[in-house]
Amino acid sequence: MTETATHTETERPAATAPAVETFGLRKVYGERVAVEDLTLRVEEGEVFGFLGPNGAGKTTSVKMLMGLVRPTSGTARLLGRPLGDRAARAKIGFLPEMFRFHDWLTGEELLDIHGQLYGMSRAQRQRRIPEVLELVGLSHAARQRVRTYSKGMQQRIGLAQALLNEPRLVFLDEPTSALDPIGRRDVRDIILRLRAAGMTVFLNSHLLSEVESVSDRVAIINHGRVAAIGPMADLLRRDLTVELRLSAVDPELLDDLGRLVHIEHVDGRERPTVVARVPDEETIARAVDLLVGRGVRVYGVTPERRTLEQVFLDVVEKEGGEVR
């Protein structure tokens, strides 16, 4: 996997190092294996979707990367630095799954404390806090106590906190779980803006449509290991369903076609519509060649795009069958 990251910035000294790199991360709680073996790589500048069914080890994986949980074995590097490195942590943002903070603070005060913890100077904080409040749409509530915020607003202030230090790498754990559809769209737009600015986003979400709409690459983890990983487009393109509208086809030709593709059903006789499963796009081209070569007229070829949901269900239901 060497999809190039979008190297938009030039001043990055360590831009060649992957944003996230893990080698056999493993976490065992007593008898229970939470994460079996997490090995993956996220290039700088990409939006990386991290998926998996409940209990697959997603949260534990993120917690290990964030230094909340000590790995039983394995290693990882963030921004080219070993886990726990302070300089790297100053350049990483994190929105925990359930963002909770001392709710007697106002939004502004909360961000100020987080800014201090990031090691930002007073001037940096004064410049950056209004910026992130604006970005997440909370400027109007800056002087309100967080206690009075709605769930959605609390998630937004959490996002503001994660972006405060202008991180190079940001981990978002279920960033839209408490948001309404408008809030979700806002967050999706924010993620796209972050990507445009060259930031690496590690997105942990169970909302597959959300992941599908923003991610460059995706990993699906199951039973504590990576079951599938790759560029979104590749994952969606494999194992396609295609609909062919043809002129009359004799059974012999259908048999031949059946050896190339997996025919699911044929509707109609004069102008049949053949629905078939193909392993990849190349096979569609070969099927069309075959048909045209035998004098069949091809009126329409409609590949049916798979959704991430279908890919996800296939992978998970296959019990961790390797897609790649």
Added chain:
Amino acid sequence: MKALVIARLTFHEALQRKLIWGVLALSLVFVALYAFGFHMLVREWNEMQARRPDDAGGPMMTYEIFASSMVMLGLYTVNFLAGIMTIFAAVGAIASEIDSGTLHAIIPKPLARWELVLGKYLGYAGMLVVYIAVMVGSVVVTARLIGSYTPPNIVQGMLLIVLVAMILLSLTMLGSTLFSTIANGVIVFMLYGMAMTGGLVEQIGTVLSNQTLINIGVATSILLPSDSMWRLASYVVQPQIAISFTGPNPLGTTVPPSATAVQYSIAYCLVLLLAAMLVFRRRDL
């Protein structure tokens, strides 16, 4: 330093807690009652003196004993309230923040885990020092204004009460990195009670000259030196005449703990704080 950010946050956080305000309200009531009580003592004493024949001898010396006992009672209450406040404030210092999830956004920041523990310690310590200073001040000012009495070595006494609070704070913080909030509360209060009882047993042992009882007291002081440091505080703020007059008693002592005991107590605080840092360093959140 990041620990100071945490310290300030912890200080403000503590002031948000209803329990703390409860203790503060109780403290106010105490100060008012104390001032009233001292006033009544002085009035009774003066009436008694007026009825006494002139040749009874040395009335001022005995007044000193009563006034000193009053100060002792006041400081004992301050010490006790400060102890309760310490335990209530810090009982969930780490555990409750793990449960509520507030640490999840803090730990990934560029600060070491020990800085978080130290910061919390300093935040609580700051609050307790202010509290103890104000309360000891109230007792001393009451004694001066109402009772015209100034206890000796009051700064040392106050520092020893602060040391008592620090001992309990270290213990409570360490417990909070190991146990749930409730379990920690139970354990710390049991130990606190044990230390007080141990101190009493030692006093009884002194009266009866029973070495076994004295040894039990010493053993509990080693396990938790809070009570022995209080007894030292009570010893230094009383004039010798008051100590000889009252003898071994539930609140004080006639045999002050040594300088080694003070050094031990300070080391105790440091070691437990260090242990809390080490435990929390390895803790999964």
